[in-house]
Amino acid sequence: MRDEPPIVVVGAGPAGVSAARTLVGAGHRPILVDEGMFPGGQVFRRPPSPLQQSDEKLYGFDARRARRLHDEFAALLPSIVYHAETMVWAVESNLLHLARGDKTTCQPWKRLILATGAMDRIVPTNGWTAPGVVTLGAAQIALKAQASIIGKSVIFLGSGPLLYLVAYQYARAGARVVAVLEAGRPFQRFSDLPALASGGATFARGVFYIAWLKAHGVPIKTGIEPLEILHGSDGRTNGLRYRRKGQGRETILSCDALAIGYGLKSETQLADLLGVDFHFDPQQRQWLPTTDLDGRSCVDGVYLAGDGVSIRGNQIAAIAGELAALALLSDMNGSEAPQAGSLRREISRARRFRRALDSVFAFPTDQLKTLPDEALICRCEGLTAGAVRDVVGLSGESDINRVKAFSRLGMGRCQGRVCGPAAAELIAAAASTDILHVGRLRGQAPLKPIALATLAGGRDEGI
Amino acid sequence: MKVFDLAIIGGGLAGCSTALHARKKGASVILLERGRCGGQASGVNYGGVRQQGRHPAELPLARRSRGIWGNLYALVGCDCEFIATGHLKLARNDGDMVDLVAHQAIAADHGITIELFDRADLRRRFPYIGDRFYGASLCAEDGQANPRLAAPAFARAARQLGAQVQEECPVEHAVLSPFGFEIHVTGQDTPIRAHRLVNTAGAWGANVAGWFGDSVREEVMAPNMCVTEPIAPLIGPNLGICGGGIYIRQASGHGSIIFGSGVGTADRDALRARPLAAVTMDAAKAAIDMVPALANVLVVRSWTGIEGRMSDNLPVVGPSPTVPNLYHAFGFSGHGFQLGPAVGAVLAELAIDGGSPTCLAGLSMTRFAGVPDPAATSPPANKVQPKGKGNDTDEK
Numbered sequence: 001m002r003d004e005p006p007i008v009v010v011g012a013g014p015a016g017v018s019a020a021r022t023l024v025g026a027g028h029r030p031i032l033v034d035e036g037m038f039p040g041g042q043v044f045r046r047p048p049s050p051l052q053q054s055d056e057k058l059y060g061f062d063a064r065r066a067r068r069l070h071d072e073f074a075a076l077l078p079s080i081v082y083h084a085e086t087m088v089w090a091v092e093s094n095l096l097h098l099a100r101g102d103k104t105t106c107q108p109w110k111r112l113i114l115a116t117g118a119m120d121r122i123v124p125t126n127g128w129t130a131p132g133v134v135t136l137g138a139a140q141i142a143l144k145a146q147a148s149i150i151g152k153s154v155i156f157l158g159s160g161p162l163l164y165l166v167a168y169q170y171a172r173a174g175a176r177v178v179a180v181l182e183a184g185r186p187f188q189r190f191s192d193l194p195a196l197a198s199g200g201a202t203f204a205r206g207v208f209y210i211a212w213l214k215a216h217g218v219p220i221k222t223g224i225e226p227l228e229i230l231h232g233s234d235g236r237t238n239g240l241r242y243r244r245k246g247q248g249r250e251t252i253l254s255c256d257a258l259a260i261g262y263g264l265k266s267e268t269q270l271a272d273l274l275g276v277d278f279h280f281d282p283q284q285r286q287w288l289p290t291t292d293l294d295g296r297s298c299v300d301g302v303y304l305a306g307d308g309v310s311i312r313g314n315q316i317a318a319i320a321g322e323l324a325a326l327a328l329l330s331d332m333n334g335s336e337a338p339q340a341g342s343l344r345r346e347i348s349r350a351r352r353f354r355r356a357l358d359s360v361f362a363f364p365t366d367q368l369k370t371l372p373d374e375a376l377i378c379r380c381e382g383l384t385a386g387a388v389r390d391v392v393g394l395s396g397e398s399d400i401n402r403v404k405a406f407s408r409l410g411m412g413r414c415q416g417r418v419c420g421p422a423a424a425e426l427i428a429a430a431a432s433t434d435i436l437h438v439g440r441l442r443g444q445a446p447l448k449p450i451a452l453a454t455l456a457g458g459r460d461e462g463i
Numbered sequence: 464m465k466v467f468d469l470a471i472i473g474g475g476l477a478g479c480s481t482a483l484h485a486r487k488k489g490a491s492v493i494l495l496e497r498g499r500c501g502g503q504a505s506g507v508n509y510g511g512v513r514q515q516g517r518h519p520a521e522l523p524l525a526r527r528s529r530g531i532w533g534n535l536y537a538l539v540g541c542d543c544e545f546i547a548t549g550h551l552k553l554a555r556n557d558g559d560m561v562d563l564v565a566h567q568a569i570a571a572d573h574g575i576t577i578e579l580f581d582r583a584d585l586r587r588r589f590p591y592i593g594d595r596f597y598g599a600s601l602c603a604e605d606g607q608a609n610p611r612l613a614a615p616a617f618a619r620a621a622r623q624l625g626a627q628v629q630e631e632c633p634v635e636h637a638v639l640s641p642f643g644f645e646i647h648v649t650g651q652d653t654p655i656r657a658h659r660l661v662n663t664a665g666a667w668g669a670n671v672a673g674w675f676g677d678s679v680r681e682e683v684m685a686p687n688m689c690v691t692e693p694i695a696p697l698i699g700p701n702l703g704i705c706g707g708g709i710y711i712r713q714a715s716g717h718g719s720i721i722f723g724s725g726v727g728t729a730d731r732d733a734l735r736a737r738p739l740a741a742v743t744m745d746a747a748k749a750a751i752d753m754v755p756a757l758a759n760v761l762v763v764r765s766w767t768g769i770e771g772r773m774s775d776n777l778p779v780v781g782p783s784p785t786v787p788n789l790y791h792a793f794g795f796s797g798h799g800f801q802l803g804p805a806v807g808a809v810l811a812e813l814a815i816d817g818g819s820p821t822c823l824a825g826l827s828m829t830r831f832a833g834v835p836d837p838a839a840t841s842p843p844a845n846k847v848q849p850k851g852k853g854n855d856t857d858e859k
Binding site: 089090092095097402406411449450451452453456 | 747762764765766
């Protein structure tokens with residue numbers, strides 16, 4: 001197997017590790033590239049050893065799964081080539097360009113499994129760039145990897161199951177949770193309940209978090225419209241002004257930190273650079289790489305798994321990782337693995353629950369319609385909502401790449417990874433057009449910012 | 464039956480400028496663009512507005528264009544972020560200095576002032592330049608502009624004056640008929656008719672020319688470019704180097720550093736171009752060599768576009784050698800952004816007035832073998848054989 005054409009897995013979260021395990025099980029020696037210091041992805045992130053805590057404390061109900069992933073990985077390690085803290089900064093038809101520290105190297109590939117995961121989805125609120133405002137994901141990183149909290153009294157704002165989980169974790173860690181403010185109205189329709197209940201243990205955990213928070217006196221308010229994130233003379237956030245949707249009365253809450261998140265957004269730049277087809281998923285309200293149920297893309301040798309294809313959570317990600325690896329093996333060998341059928345059925349079964357979640361925690365498109373003109377939408381370029389609306393109005397353009405060309409929207413450090421989804425909604429609203437016609441920002445290398453000196457350093461044989 | 468005075472194929476900067484200038488002369492104008500105006504090379508180039516270092520055959524056009532760049536606001540209602548930051552061309556050795564001195568004299572003949580710096584002057588005036596350089600020449604009135612804004616601004620101005628600018632309107636074929644030019648557009652049964660035709664189809668220009676028997680070879684190139692995060696003001700003039708290679712500018716007002724060298728890949732038929740990682744890495748190395756302070760600045764994006772290139776790295780600009788009332792301007796070989804505004808002015812003059820005060824000697828298609836030259840029997844005034852020397856190919 002020594003000279004086999006390289007199989008590379010990108011991402012060491014639940015999907016990537018499961019894919020690697022399946023490939024090793026079939027006698028291969030995959031190369032696993034991951035940005036993290038340790039395997040586990042965002043969900044099972046581990047702190048550096050001086051800050052180590054028990055799995056129960058770090059992952060709660062998910063402790064067993066987290067431990068299984070880490071144990072599995074430890075067993076896998078001798079059978080794979082593992083590059084930690086390594087970013088893929090560019091990809092070409094048979095070559096991955098990697099960067100670690102200030103060094104770069106090339107990794108040839110013949111078959112590729114992309115398990116690139118997801119990041120927080122942001123909806124800007126006036127004042128959202130004040131220090132002390134972080135994403136839900138960042139609030140979790142502070143807890144899991146840095147053994148710290150983002151503030152002593154924290155407001156959780158946004159939409160989605162993660163909101164309640166992180167609020168619960170913060171309360172358990174000793175923070176005062178001022179309030180959980182949910183933009184959606186998830187518990188309004190009884191008709192959603194059977195579909196939500198189909199989530200089984202996952203749904204039960206969500207119910208537990210909410211019940212626990214309520215029992216501990218944490219106010220949970222739904223149908224919220226955030227109006228402004230307030231800050232003191234030092235610029236740091238010190239509160240939030242909001243109202244219930246459709247009501248005039250405004251409320252101000254004080255805090256010293258605020259965590260925001262409106263669900264997750266798939267990380268798709270690698271698939272984009274490889275030329276994978278994309279489609280607009282109206283349920284998740286984002287552009288996603290197109291694959292078959294097994295994770296095969298339209299590009300020969302390229303497979304996708306996990307939240308980088310569609311936001312379905314860590315359990316489905318692990319199944320999808322195995323399925324993608326089986327698809328790769330079956331394309332290599334021409335014979336299908338017997339367990340593929342049951343894995344597909346598990347993924348299909350989870351659809352109902354996911355659809356219900358996506359529907360009760362729907363993306364708050366209204367907030368982009370009412371976002372005040374002075375609110376920043378693209379923080380890298382300092383562009384306000386009003387500036388983008390002006391460009392749309394004056395140019396008559398509704399294609400996001402055209403608006404980008406005229407306004408610099410999405411041209412900064414984040415390359416649209418943070419502002420893209422909200423900007424697309426804003427443009428659609430300003431142009432009174434369907435978000436489908438707004439299109440998606442096209443990706444370009446580098447996938448994330450990289451110093452000239454790193455690029456100039458040439459090849460490093462050591463990686 | 465509607466017959467336009469002038470039809471234009473290709474909505475890059477040259478085509479949009481032609482539409483505007485012809486409309487200002489009162490001609491009825493239709494411009495046909497396959498995608499969006501400025502969507503190809505005109506919109507994704509480096510953004511240099513440079514006279515210095517150009518081949519003598521291009522200097523009259525470059526000179527005229529510089530005048531237009533300085534008055535864009537009055538012409539198109541937008542300055543397209545043009546600013547005269549200057550262009551500094553660095554010499555690597557004594558031989559380069561000799562070339563710079565020679566070019567200074569040629570430029571002076573065209574009314575362009577260039578200032579020379581020896582090593583000590585260079586250190587003093589531009590301390591951020593790497594210390595291996597031997598000297599430099601500065602053309603203070605050269606500068607930069609935002610390519611994404613320019614062609615659309617010309618298109619908008621032309622439209623406001625009544626030109627028909629049709630985007631998403633691919634031309635399938637055009638022929639000469641008894642009614643003038645007949646242009647067949649995808650999805651339309653009736654051809655568009657015009658008395659005169661301008662071909663500003665960029666990397667696809669030779670293809671359009673070929674429909675009329677004007678056969679010339681046009682290659683494609685995809686300049687590999689990168690942009691960094693914004694940084695505090697560091698670099699004044701746009702930087703280039705003798706003999707071509709790395710070019711660097713700091714976007715005025717914004718602060719990002721734009722640099723490039725070498726080429727990525729381009730597929731003219733698939734309308735697809737990609738930068739190459741290896742080329743980006745070489746460019747980063749050369750950029751640090753030129754401006755060491757850039758070492759820790761973050762690159763946020765690389766990109767390229769599809770640009771037409773002629774074998775001698777000079778554009779084809781002028782009347783068709785064989786077909787009356789047909790005019791070509793394509794294959795700009797990386798020089799089209801600075802030249803574009805004047806090319807449009809000159810094409811409008813040629814097509815509508817029958818002549819232009821701007822000299823196009825050396826840019827006619829007749830310079831290529833196999834292209835018939837109706838002027839061959841007259842004095843060879845327009846037969847300056849271009850040489851590559853002193854002509855940067857990739858700095859617009």
